Structures are given as structure tokens and as C-alpha cells.
Amino acid sequence: MGKPRESTQDIIRQAVEAGRISAERTAKDAFKATERRLYALPVLRNKRDDDKERLEELKQYGPRGRSKSITRFSKSGVRLTPEEIFEAAVIDLEATIAADEYEIEAMERALATIEKDDYYLTVTGRYIEDLPDERVAELIPCDTTTVWRNRKRLVQRLAVWLYGAEAIK
Structure with missing residues (x-):
């Protein structure tokens, strides 16, 4: 004969236990992720400020020769004008700044909930x-x-x- 069939109760117990273990792991992961985000916050603030300065320089003085941010847009096989490449570099940097600001604001809102x-x-x-x-x-x-x-x-x-x-x- 083969392996005895598990009872419904055994299956339910196993599922509940697996769910409990998964929930503990998820909670621990959320705690660790929160710590990583907290450690990253000061660095992210500095990066955002540097990126804003670079954006202003880019808008004021134009692109620097063949920087990585510009050559990246000319590898697609499509011929872009220097103006289109410049515009793409500006849009890319603005998107990076916006994403960083979103994270900074989310962390600052969270910190505000415990500041008292x-x-x-x-x-x-x-x-x-x-x-x-x-x-x-x-x-x-x-x-x-x-x-x-x-x-x-x-x-x-x-x-x-x-x-x-x-x-x-």
C-alpha cells in the first residue's frame, strides 16, 4: 500500500503553520527594509541636492561633451538630434530627482508620526x-x-x- 492520506485537520494545521512562518518572515523583512530606508535617508537627501545642482548646470550650460548620461540615449539605433538627446537627459534627471524626493517625503512623513x-x-x-x-x-x-x-x-x-x-x- 502507499502512503496514508493526511486528514483535513492535518492539512489545515500545516497551512496555518506555513502562514504563521510566512507572516513572521514578512514582518522581519519589513523591519529590515525600514532600517535600510532610514540608513539611506541622509545619503538620499545629499544625492537629491547634488542631482538638483547638476540639473541646473545642465540647463544653464548644456551637456558636457559625451557624458554617460548623454551617450546612453544615442545607443538605441535611432538617430537623435543633440537637442533630443539633451531633452532626454534632462527628463531622465528630473525623473530621478522626483523618485528620490518621493522616497524622502515618505520617510519624513513616517518619521513625523514618531517625532513626539x-x-x-x-x-x-x-x-x-x-x-x-x-x-x-x-x-x-x-x-x-x-x-x-x-x-x-x-x-x-x-x-x-x-x-x-x-x-x-
Whole structure:
């Protein structure tokens, strides 16, 4: 005889367990993604500002010889005029700036939801200002364990704000 058939109850239990494991993984992924976005925020702000300066230079002085941003538009096999290539480079840079600004605004809105919390500095100190926990603990003042615990709590709140129910364990 072959393998005994599983009961409906066993199948349901397995499905529930798989769902629980998947939900835990998804919540952990949302937490980690929130941390990555927080770490990236200061760099993204600087990049956006640099890109805005480059855009203004591009609009004011025109393209620089054969930069990568321009040669990229001339590889398609279609002959474009220098004006069309220039316009495409401007549009591309404007789209990049808009995408970066959207992310910055989303993160700033999320941070605004926790800014009144007494332990807000545990998040901004670590991810934005690159401060060690010991320094954050001195500034609040509290113990470094309290810094770690409250940062975890606040990042979890940010994850829920950014990813919704997917971030809940």
C-alpha cells in the first residue's frame, strides 16, 4: 500500500503553520527594509541636492561633451538630434530627482508620526546622525539597553506605517 492520506485537520494545521512562518518572515523583512530606508535617508537627501545642482548646470550650460548620461540615449539605433538627446537627459534627471524626493517625503512623513515620542532620538541618532548608542543614551538620558529597546519599538511603528499590516508579527 502507499502512503496514508493526511486528514483535513492535518492539512489545515500545516497551512496555518506555513502562514504563521510566512507572516513572521514578512514582518522581519519589513523591519529590515525600514532600517535600510532610514540608513539611506541622509545619503538620499545629499544625492537629491547634488542631482538638483547638476540639473541646473545642465540647463544653464548644456551637456558636457559625451557624458554617460548623454551617450546612453544615442545607443538605441535611432538617430537623435543633440537637442533630443539633451531633452532626454534632462527628463531622465528630473525623473530621478522626483523618485528620490518621493522616497524622502515618505520617510519624513513616517518619521513625523514618531517625532513626539520621548525616544525619537534613538531612531534619528542611529540612522540619520550616525551616533553610537552610548552617545544617544547620554543625550536622552537613559541606559543603552533602553535606547536599543525603544529604537526597536519605534522602528517597528515606522515599519507598520510604511508597509501596513504586512509589518505586523
